[in-house]
Amino acid sequence: MKNIPEIEIENLSITFKIYEKGLIQKNIKTISNLCLKAYKGEILAVVGSSGSGKSLLAHAIMGILPKNATVTGSIKYKGSELTEKRIHNLRGKEICIIPQSVSYLDPLMKVGSQVMIKNNKSCFEKMRNAFKRYDLCENAEKLYPFQYSGGMARRALISTVEQTEPSVIIADEPTPGLDKQMAYKTMKYFRDFADKGKAVIIITHDIDIAVQYADKVSVFYGGTTLETTKAENFIKGEKYLCHPYTKALYNALPQNGFKPVEGFQPSPYDVFEGCIYYDRCDIRCEKCKENIPIYNFPDGSGFVRCINGY
Amino acid sequence: MAIECKNITFGYSKDNILFKNISFSVDYGERVGIVAKSGFGKSTLAKIIAGYEKPLSGEIIVDGKPITKKGYNPVQLIYQHPEKAINPMWKMEKVLLEENVLNDYIINSLGIKKEWLKRYPTELSGGELQRFSVARALCENTKFIIADEITTMVDPITQSQIWHFLIEECQKRNMGMIIVTHNMYLAEKICTRIINLEDMALE
Known part of the structure; x- marks a missing residue:
């Protein structure tokens, strides 16, 4: 029997209420029927199309979605439901996020002081150690975000998780x-973190780097998970996927052929029956327009949402 | 020589020099990759070449003349963070109309959906915004494009689509490109020549 996942998401859907014209409101579903499990001691890499709802998922877990969003389905933390009140107490302490955009840094505050959550000695020590680990010199603590390069800001954001x-x-x-060296170093740090018995979810487009450190990979497209598989399958090659x-x-990775695919991800405005990847798929057939079953892999390592199974 | 960077030195103050004496040139039809470690000043150099930032010393020469502030700049920069490069108060339609690139060919090739045009930048994802930044740079007077890590925030399939389209456009119009990236695999696929700034700084 496998242990209880740290984060378990079942049939998650996120709907946004937006104004279309005047006072006419419309609901658009950006995430539908999404399933995901993150276990202790594991790194789960979430990869997939831009705009497929990867960041929304992270924001849904943290409970920081805007007010016009409605969430259905369940998000569990350590086996019990993660309610609004619960996440309010946990976020920033037990569950931490490293935000995507470097514009999350306060432009009017020196970077060193905004990384510290409290202005005391232990937080200062932690900040200094983290900065040292990411090759940010002592001078960098006293700079403002506009004086940082993209990569430096990224490293400052990463160093915030070491506060708690x-x-x-x-x-x-x-x-x-x-750069490659720093990216590997960062992933190595997440690996150490997971090895200490924590759960790590990494949303990324750098698939080639992520799969070398991750345990599992979850593939997102159009607001849902199409496949969850072992990370090593990405290294072994196409036929294992x-x-x-x-x-x-x-x-499409530059080192694997750099091959584009015709067409684009459907927008949440299009209502879909059947497979979300239908119109771009090479092996589509009539059956794909119906409900797509989920096939769990026999070894329990993941699943695929495709009529052709595994 | 089409774009010439002559002995560019930059720093935020006289005793805090970021890089010194960077010189290279890029011809029409070339796609030159620029690599260096994080924090070296690649993005700053990109801004200097595009005329957004003034170097401490050195100059940028385009077609034998220094860059002027007047009129349309033939050197267009596509920025690393699209969320910072687009006016948050403008609808996307206005962003494209400003540069007069609201034509179906560019929009369709980049996969920009019609309904996105009616939205504000905060209502689009990073990858979606970046397509607008690419479209915006493709005004017909553009002769050079500087691409500063433009596809790090998109998935590999979109990355491949954007680059195939950009390269085709550049070849068709004989534009030159300067490409900043950390991904060596990508650089080898898309560049005709690669310059390592760290080696240059050592010389």
Whole structure:
């Protein structure tokens, strides 16, 4: 029997209420039927299309979605429901997020002082140690965000998780703007973190770097998970991946052929029956227009949402 | 020589020099990759070449003349963070109309959806915004494009789509490109030549 996942998400849907024209409101569903599990001691890499709702997922876990969003389905932390009140007490302490945009830094505050959560000696020590680990010199503490490069700001954001001792870290694109060496160093740090018995969720487009450190990979497209698989399958090669989209993603990497795919991800305005990847898929058939079953892999390592199974 | 960078030195003050004496040139039809470690000043150099930042010393020469502030700048920068490069108070339609690139060919090739045009920048994802930044740079007077890590925030399939389109456009119009990236695999696929700034700074 496998232990209880730290974060378990079942059938999550997120709907936004927006104004269309005048006072006419409209609901758009940005995430639908999403399933995800993050275990202790594991790194889960979330990859997939831009605008597929990866960041929204992170914000939904943290309970920081805007007011016009409605969340249905369940998000569990350590086996019990993560209610609004509960996440309010946990976020920033047990569950931490590393935000995606470097514009999350306060432009009017020196970077060193905004990284510290409290102005005391222990927070200062932690900040200084974290900065040292990420090659930010002491001088960098006293600079303002506009004097930082993209990569430096990214490293400052990453260093914020060392202020507390969280049991779950959600990193929303931690590696862009970092050179290869620094990106590997960051991933190594997440690996150490997971090895200490924490759960790490990394949202990323740097698939090639992430799969070398992650345990599992979850593939997102159009607001849902199409496949969850072992990270090593991405290293072994295309034929170990099941879903046609996952394969396309693999083949689009510069080192694997740099092959584009015709067409674009459907927008949340289009109401869909059947497979969300239908119109771009090479092996589509009539059956794909119906309900798509989920096939769990026999070894329990993941699943694929495709009529062709695994 | 089309764009020439001559002995560019930059720093925030005289005793805090970021980089010194960077010189290189880029011809029409070339796609030159620029690599260096994080924090070296690649983005700053990109801004200097595009005329947004003044160097402490050195100059940028385009077609034999220094860059002037007057009129349309033939050197267009596509910025690393699209969320910071687009006016948050403008609808996307206005962003494209400003540069007169609201044509179907560019919009369709980049996968910009019609309904996005009616939205504000905060209502789009980073990858979606970046397509607008790319479209915006493709005004017909553009002769050079500087691409500063433009596809780090998009998925590999979109990355491949954007680059295939950009390269095709550049070849068609004989534009030159300067490409800043950390991804060596990507650089090898898209660049005709790669310059390592760290080596240059050592010489």
